[in-house]
Amino acid sequence: xxxxxxxxxxxSSLLLLTGCSVFYPNWGxxxxxxxxxxxxxxxETVTVTAEPEPTDxxxxxxxxxxxxxxxxSAEPEVVQENxxxxxxxxxxxxxxxVLSVVAEVLGVTENDGVCGFRFIGSNxxxxxxxPAIPSSDYTVCSFEVPLADLPSGNGVVTVxxxxxxxxxxxxxxxxxxx
Numbered sequence: 001x002x003x004x005x006x007x008x009x010x011x012s013s014l015l016l017l018t019g020c021s022v023f024y025p026n027w028g029x030x031x032x033x034x035x036x037x038x039x040x041x042x043x044e045t046v047t048v049t050a051e052p053e054p055t056d057x058x059x060x061x062x063x064x065x066x067x068x069x070x071x072x073s074a075e076p077e078v079v080q081e082n083x084x085x086x087x088x089x090x091x092x093x094x095x096x097x098v099l100s101v102v103a104e105v106l107g108v109t110e111n112d113g114v115c116g117f118r119f120i121g122s123n124x125x126x127x128x129x130x131p132a133i134p135s136s137d138y139t140v141c142s143f144e145v146p147l148a149d150l151p152s153g154n155g156v157v158t159v160x161x162x163x164x165x166x167x168x169x170x171x172x173x174x175x176x177x178x
Contacts, residue, residue: 080163085104086103087157090175092178097148098146101144101159103140109136110132110165113131114132114162115142117159119155119157122151157175
């Protein structure tokens with residue numbers, strides 16, 4: 001009777017464990033299987049001779065060095081999509097001594113964007129650039145330019161945005177520098 005009980009326990013344990021293989025068919029696998037190719041891999045045949053073939057080192061012509069276009073990688077060029085840049089605020093703040101400019105790039109959230117600022121007034125131009133600040137569904141461009149660096153009077157401000165995938169420029173917004 002103990003033999004029968006042992007046989008039943010062993011048999012039921014084996015059945016239970018084989019059922020686990022249905023749920024874990026690749027138990028212990030360390031990676032994804034490699035796809036097999038139906039094409040045979042070519043083999044290289046090397047012929048060895050007893051005497052080396054003579055070579056004339058002096059008669060070898062120097063090979064021209066490759067040009068810059070030949071050495072560039074064969075990566076495809078990424079075409080930048082147009083981005084809509086809108087200036088939300090462009091106002092001088094004399095109490096703080098700065099011109100505050102805030103713009104948004106709608107529908108773009110990227111970490112590699114750069115914002116450009118351009119002010120033109122009284123025959124002078126002032127430019128600056130800052131990293132863009134991505135948000136949930138747009139990107140922010142923010143600038144604080146010292147009023148001392150800008151000429152007094154009327155001027156226009158534009159903000160540009162450029163990343164690896166997007167590029168855009170806002171419409172000009174007029175400002176009056178005190």
